[in-house]
Amino acid sequence: MKPYILLMLALLGAQLSLAQNNRSKAEVFIQIEDQGNFTVYLDDEFVGSANGRFRFYDVYNTRPTLSILQGNKRIFSTKIDLQLDQRLILNYSLRRGLQFYKELSIYKDRQYALNDFDDYSNNFNTGIVPPTKPRPTENSKAFNDLSILIKKESFDDDKIKLIQAYVAYNDLSTIQVAILLKSIINDDKKLSLAKSLTPAISDIQNYYTLKESFTFISTKDNFINFLNSRPKPRAEQGSSLAADFEQLKSAVKREAFDDDKTKLIQAAFQNKSLSTGHMDVLLRLYTFEDKALICAKWAYRYVNDQQNYFTLKDVFKYKTNQDALLDFISKR
Structure with missing residues (x-):
């Protein structure tokens, strides 16, 4: 009888171990853009990094608490939602906070398919097994909300106040700025706004193309001269x-x-x-x-x-x- 019980316990232990190994899990990768000494916690697990990239493998909790410490001070904490068998990649900066970057399927054809950070490994980055399409970012929805609010304002100054409040927590692309400038009537106020938005532009290499957003040659020249002196x-x-x-x-x-x-x-x-x-x-x-x-x-x-x-x-x-x-x- 005793050997039988021991055999059953051994089989049960093996099954539990196999079940643990086969449990679906997620991964959370975070990139911090700022320089400094940061530590990232995901629930009770923590990771340090010399290059600003923090990796959490084998995450089973689908709603863990993410916390970021700078030195010994906690500067950010929030709950995040995870999809099992997915790698969630996030960006964080002191200015913009936490932003979604990309989500990738961990497995393709029952094989681990990812590289060491934000893409598929060479064998899986093909047309046969395409990468997962990233979900829309919150920024696009926020920009649509901003556009709706601006249309309700009659005066340039009130529109500009809305835009400036928006960029306190969000970036803009050059194309988005071009859309916003169309709502401003006064050319000088357009120019002032375009200059003030420069720190929040995600594709500053294209910013010179906004020259065509201005009506007068003098304003166009002023804008280009500003970029050249920046x-x-x-x-x-x-x-x-x-x-x-x-x-x-x-x-x-x-x-x-x-x-x-x-x-x-x-x-x-x-x-x-x-x-x-x-x-x-x-x-x-x-x-x-x-x-x-x-x-x-x-x-x-x-x-x-x-x-x-x-x-x-x-x-x-x-x-x-x-x-x-x-x-x-x-x-x-």
């Missing part, structure tokens, strides 16, 4: 404009005067770096070579492949301009 944040330096280059090229092509082309290019360089190949295309849009040469000299310090800059010699037809560019490069 300090370049460290986080923006060295990143590539490749994805937005066609948009820049089209904007430069629309300008009738070479000086205005240069201002647009300078505004783009304030937020992203270009390559020599990009400059080759842009300089060929100029009417006068001496204006193109001025732009080429200005842009040299910002390109990400200065070793190739000498090839821009072929952009110029006149030998005096070719020599001037090469002399300029040799003295750097």
Whole structure:
């Protein structure tokens, strides 16, 4: 009898162990954008990180408490809702708080399918097994609510107050700002608003395109001059404009005067770096070579492949301009 009981206990233990291993679970990954000493808690489990990325595996509670500490001070705490067999990826910053980034299925074809943070591993990132479509962000709903409230306001100042209250806790894209500026009648107030929104823009590399949102040439010039004089944040330096280059090229092509082309290019360089190949295309849009040469000299310090800059010699037809560019490069 005793051996039988021991056998039954052993089988029961094995079944419980198997059940535990087969339980559905979730994962929670968090990226903190700010610099500092942060610790993240998910219920009673905590994780530290040197690179701002915090990973929680094997999460069984579908409504855990997420807490963030800076040093010994708790700066954020909330309940989050999880879907089993899903990895929830969140972003946090002191300014914007907690934001949804992405949700991915942990398993594909009964195999673990994810990389070490925010995408599928190579074997599963294919057209045969497509990634899960992220759910809409709260920001889009909040922006729609903002647009509805603005339509109810009659005066520019009241509309601007609403927008400024919104950006205290939300970011905006350049396209969203363009929509908001259409609701403002006075060009000077448009300009003031566009300038004040700069810190809240999620795609600052495209912000120069708002030039077309203004009615008067003087306001357009004022806006571009503001972007050109704006300090370049460290986080923006060295990143590539490749994805937005066609948009820049089209904007430069629309300008009738070479000086205005240069201002647009300078505004783009304030937020992203270009390559020599990009400059080759842009300089060929100029009417006068001496204006193109001025732009080429200005842009040299910002390109990400200065070793190739000498090839821009072929952009110029006149030998005096070719020599001037090469002399300029040799003295750097």
